Amino acid sequence: MASALNGAGNGGGGLMKVSLLRFQYYCVLGAVAGAVIFATLRYMPAAAGGGGAGALSTTSAVGTAAAPSVSEHRKSKGMVVAAKEATKVKDPEVLVFNFGDSNSDTGGAVAIMGIPIASPEGRAFFHHPTGRLSDGRVVLDFICETLNTHHLSPYMKPLGSDYSNGVNFAIAGATATPGDTPFSLDVQVDQFVFFRDRCNDSIIREESAPVDPKDFHKALFTMDIGQNDITSIMYLPYDQVLAKLPHFVAEIRRAIRTLHKNGARKFWIHGTGALGCLPAKLAIPKDNDGGLDEHGCIIKYNDAAKKFNELLSEACDDLRLQLKKSAIIFVDMFAIKYDLVANHTKYGIEKPLMTCCGHGGPPYNYDPKKSCMGVDKDTCKPDEKLISWDGVHFTDAANSLVASMAITGEYSIPRMRLTSLVKPAKSNDS
Numbered sequence: 001m002a003s004a005l006n007g008a009g010n011g012g013g014g015l016m017k018v019s020l021l022r023f024q025y026y027c028v029l030g031a032v033a034g035a036v037i038f039a040t041l042r043y044m045p046a047a048a049g050g051g052g053a054g055a056l057s058t059t060s061a062v063g064t065a066a067a068p069s070v071s072e073h074r075k076s077k078g079m080v081v082a083a084k085e086a087t088k089v090k091d092p093e094v095l096v097f098n099f100g101d102s103n104s105d106t107g108g109a110v111a112i113m114g115i116p117i118a119s120p121e122g123r124a125f126f127h128h129p130t131g132r133l134s135d136g137r138v139v140l141d142f143i144c145e146t147l148n149t150h151h152l153s154p155y156m157k158p159l160g161s162d163y164s165n166g167v168n169f170a171i172a173g174a175t176a177t178p179g180d181t182p183f184s185l186d187v188q189v190d191q192f193v194f195f196r197d198r199c200n201d202s203i204i205r206e207e208s209a210p211v212d213p214k215d216f217h218k219a220l221f222t223m224d225i226g227q228n229d230i231t232s233i234m235y236l237p238y239d240q241v242l243a244k245l246p247h248f249v250a251e252i253r254r255a256i257r258t259l260h261k262n263g264a265r266k267f268w269i270h271g272t273g274a275l276g277c278l279p280a281k282l283a284i285p286k287d288n289d290g291g292l293d294e295h296g297c298i299i300k301y302n303d304a305a306k307k308f309n310e311l312l313s314e315a316c317d318d319l320r321l322q323l324k325k326s327a328i329i330f331v332d333m334f335a336i337k338y339d340l341v342a343n344h345t346k347y348g349i350e351k352p353l354m355t356c357c358g359h360g361g362p363p364y365n366y367d368p369k370k371s372c373m374g375v376d377k378d379t380c381k382p383d384e385k386l387i388s389w390d391g392v393h394f395t396d397a398a399n400s401l402v403a404s405m406a407i408t409g410e411y412s413i414p415r416m417r418l419t420s421l422v423k424p425a426k427s428n429d430s
């Protein structure tokens with residue numbers, strides 16, 4: 001996607017560098033996550049050469065996927081069929097609003113920053129880069145497909161966006177903590193309220209609106225954020241890391257409350273992933289990282305991720321009691337993503353800790369200075385099934401597995417299938 005981010009590609013290196021710097025600046029604006037974001041950016045795809053997939057969110061494990069616009073879908077070969085099918089079966093009842101970082105960015109960050117995008121991002125699915133930090137789809141895309149609706153368009157994407165089934169507010173690099181990044185969760189929530197109010201204005205003026213104000217209460221609100229907050233503090237001693245986690249969770253809690261106050265009723269909240277299993281973290285071990293566990297993942301990162309999820313799950317428990325007439329589902333992404341690593345052979349994955357698009361070969365194929373950029377990168381064969389696309393974000397194949405597990409409800413509290421949440425009761429008769 002953001003090939004532009006890489007300074008490396010062919011030609012245009014200067015331009016790319018400028019873009020990259022701009023991007024970084026943007027990401028870093030608030031600061032805390034600067035380092036992380038910087039790292040993320042690095043692996044933005046190289047310019048023309050097809051660089052890495054860097055995305056804004058260094059932190060987020062999954063790519064920044066930008067929801068491909070309908071036109072994007074149509075352009076890509078594989079998507080032609082999907083787009084047609086989506087049109088055919090598109091469920092007019094489905095409305096999704098998503099908030100998050102690169103794990104669910106479908107092209108927002110690159111659109112904002114004007115970051116050039118280049119192959120090999122998107123090579124496995126869209127067959128062209130879309131601004132997602134992946135070779136294909138992010139988990140949110142699979143969620144939309146499960147709900148028989150097209151991929152969500154990024155709020156900030158001016159061309160080809162279609163908001164008739166909702167909006168994706170996720171921006172790669174975003175934090176839950178306000179001010180740490182320009183599009184932190186509070187801003188994304190404000191953007192939702194703004195969008196809803198403008199729809200209302202339009203209808204009152206008898207103009208058309210992408211979403212009928214009467215329908216907002218039926219919408220699904222999905223969230224996947226926190227990874228950038230966590231990874232940006234992992235340089236601290238573990239007790240200090242633990243002390244900060246409640247603040248991140250408090251922001252997510254606040255966002256859910258604000259959305260509820262504004263009419264949101266159905267929430268699908270992702271916990272964070274197995275951050276200690278990301279090649280980008282494994283390739284640059286720090287003295288205070290502690291050891292590796294039996295599957296080769298960094299214990300300290302994974303412990304922090306699990307603790308964060310525990311707190312977030314508790315917050316969801318509280319909110320369930322406090323917020324009337326709402327359904328709040330917490331999805332344990334750590335369990336899902338760790339299972340993928342621990343039981344990788346079961347999923348047909350040979351090298352669970354290897355980066356597909358990186359540098360340096362085994363064991364991690366990840367060079368923090370280059371990420372998924374440069375003409376000399378070592379990119380895995382298209383038929384190789386790896387978890388990690390660029391060291392931080394997942395491949396289309398891995399995101400597909402993650403999504404298929406998440407939607408079952410088996411990793412959720414309370415246990416509920418995604419489709420049952422969206423279409424309660426006689427949901428299946430459409």
Ligand SMILES: *[C@@H]1O[C@H](CO)[C@@H](O)[C@H](O)[C@H]1NC(C)=O
Nearest residue numbers: 196197200201204213214263
């Ligand atoms: C829409 O606008 C009308 C008139 O200003 C107002 O009464 C109503 O509460 C608004 N609805 C929402 C969802 O904001």
Ligand SMILES: *[C@@H]1O[C@H](CO)[C@@H](O)[C@H](O)[C@H]1NC(C)=O
Nearest residue numbers: 335336338339340342343346
């Ligand atoms: C690996 O798979 C086994 C069998 O399905 C399961 O019991 C175990 O919890 C899995 N490991 C992880 C880390 O999820």
